[in-house]
Amino acid sequence: MTDPVRAASDDRTLVRIRGLTTVLNGKTVFDALDLDIPRGKVTAIMGPSGTGKTTLLKHITGQMRGDAGEVRVDGHNVPELSRLQLFELRERIGYLFQNSALLTDFDVFENVAFPLRQHTRLPEELIRNIVLTKLQSVGLRGAARLMPSELSGGMARRVALARAIVFDPMLILYDEPFVGLDPIALNQVLKLIRTLNETLGITSVLVAHELEAIKQVADHIYLIANGKVVAQGDPATIAADGSPWTRQFFGGEADGPVPFQYPAGDYATALGFAEQRA
Amino acid sequence: MSARPMRNPLLQALAQIGGCGLFLLTLLAAIPRSFKHFRETVRQLWFVGAMSLVIIMVCGLFVGLVLALQLYYVLQIFGGTAASGMVVALAIYRELGPVVTALLFAGRAGTSITAEIGLMRATDQIAAMEMMAVDPVAYVGTPRFLAGLIAMPLLCCVFCAMGILGGHLVGVTWLGIDNGTFWSNMTAAVNLHTDIVNGILLKSLAFGAAVSLIAVYQGFTTPPTSEGVAYATTRTVVASSIAILALDFVLTAFLM
Structure with missing residues (x-):
């Protein structure tokens, strides 16, 4: 029998966001945001700091709920899911945290094995082989017995990546995956993201600022600013886009539609110069 | 939407x-789910129970030593030094054992539970568990709560034993009270139900539940910052101490 909820989703779209509105501490983070993540593709979410890119990932995984709108993942409206249903959905989602979020009580091996031990009853030998395979893919098989405190930031990120992919999930969300990586590790991680996408058909969502890296790996880019999608398309389209948003963001200019300065009063008044002039 | 912070301390409390x-x-609802993490409960029992043994034993011994010394000099006035063992035992079983053990437990294990969970929140480990579809309350909270509940009566027994040993060392070995009198007066006066079951077992179970609950709750609700974790550990000690003494009064009033 066809699942009516599942059937309602478009088979080409894994994540569908419609009219998402989120207000945090009086600030509108998303203003009726519409966004689609195509199934089996690598999608990059870009935008200035503080525009809610990580918040968007939290909406997709149900860690946060918006004030209005719907977020559908594989046909399921995430805000309406019960805790149990949400956990079932999350078993099929890998998430790479900005700060790695490794469990500090466990060594590298046990961190990667953690989801397997919690959700499966696989024999120890199989768990060992899966974990070592994933660690090999991020270049850290030799670090299996190190504790998280003994790892550099880049190594910790690669361990977190191995943990995120240990279940071969249908969707992987990468929050700033390239921060702290040296050029060799960066290149390997880019290859890994691409390989996972091509060999297993895993849908990937990347939140990152590194345009050159994104160009190499992403099929589609969304540029978010002021709570809306201001530009989208494949990397070539985005690079050729002449809108003020893309020009300012990718050109790194302070002046443009995206304010560099956080809203504040008059600068001269704050420094006390306005009174002297008067 | 953000809730307005409450400024009234009474409302906050x-x-x-x-x-x-x-x-x-x-926490209670998560107990069946936490059985899956039985090894974690055993690990926590080691951390909060076995690792607290040294401080409990040393403090128990000194409490017994001081208590026997004080009682000897007071009872000497009335010629009743033979009752030293009995009074030491009753004071330790009924009050000092459960209360001091709980206060020490709050300082040693309660603060470490709060700080550990608080830091796990600050470093997104709790969020990572949620994202891996692992219930953090069942995996982190309940095992620590159960470990505290199980460890407290056991630690209280150790504290009481060390207290009695301290009383014996001062009363019999040092001040010369007859060994047979010391033990026979004690065994004649101590009642299994009112002193051991009500005193050691029930009180320490209640204190264990209160301290563990406060410690785990503070850890889970602390703001994920270094300042937040520092405040939360302080609040664990303050709230636990008040809860222990208030519960002690209520339990004593009902159980006597």
Whole structure:
């Protein structure tokens, strides 16, 4: 029998966001945001700091709920899911945290094995082989017995990546995956993201600022600013886009539609110069 | 949408108590799910129980030493030094054992539970568990709560034993009270139900539940910052101490 909820989703779209509105501490983070993540593709979410890119990932995984709108993942409206249903959905989602979020009580091996031990009853030998395979893919098989405190930031990120992919999930969300990586590790991680996408058909969502890296790996880019999608398309389209948003963001200019300065009063008044002039 | 912070300390305290009560229900509801993490409960039992043994034993011994010394000099006035063993035992079993053990437990294990969970929140480990579809209350909260509940009566027994040993060392070995009199007076006066079951077992179970609940609750609700974790550990000690003494009064009034 066809699942009516599942059937309602478009088979080409894994994540569908419609009219998402989120207000945090009086600030509108998303203003009726519409966004689609195509199934089996690598999608990059870009935008200035503080525009809610990580918040968007939290909406997709149900860690946060918006004030209005719907977020559908594989046909399921995430805000309406019960805790149990949400956990079932999350078993099929890998998430790479900005700060790695490794469990500090466990060594590298046990961190990667953690989801397997919690959700499966696989024999120890199989768990060992899966974990070592994933660690090999991020270049850290030799670090299996190190504790998280003994790892550099880049190594910790690669361990977190191995943990995120240990279940071969249908969707992987990468929050700033390239921060702290040296050029060799960066290149390997880019290859890994691409390989996972091509060999297993895993849908990937990347939140990152590194345009050159994104160009190499992403099929589609969304540029978010002021709570809306201001530009989208494949990397070539985005690079050729002449809108003020893309020009300012990718050109790194302070002046443009995206304010560099956080809203504040008059600068001269704050420094006390306005009174002297008067 | 953000809730307005409450400035009234009374309202804040009431909100904390209410939140703690609701969190207790969450912890209890998670007990069946936490059986899956039995090894984690055993690991926590080691950390909060076995690792607290040294401080409990040393403090128990000194409490017994001081108590026997003080009692000897007071009872000497009335010629009743033979009753030293009995009074030491009753004071330790009924009050000092459960209360001091719980206060030490709050300082040693309660603070470490709060700080550990608080830091796990600050470093996104709790969020990572949620993202890996692992219930953090069942995996982190309930094992620590159960470990505290199991460890407290056991630690209290050790404290009482060391206290009695301290009393014996001072009374019999040092001040010369007859060994047979010391033990026979004690065994004649101590009642299994009112002193051992009510005193050691029930009180320490109640204190263990209170301290563990407060410690886990503070850890889970602390702001994920270094300042937040520091405040939360302080609040664990303060709230636990008040809860222990208040519960002690209530339990004593009902159990005597």
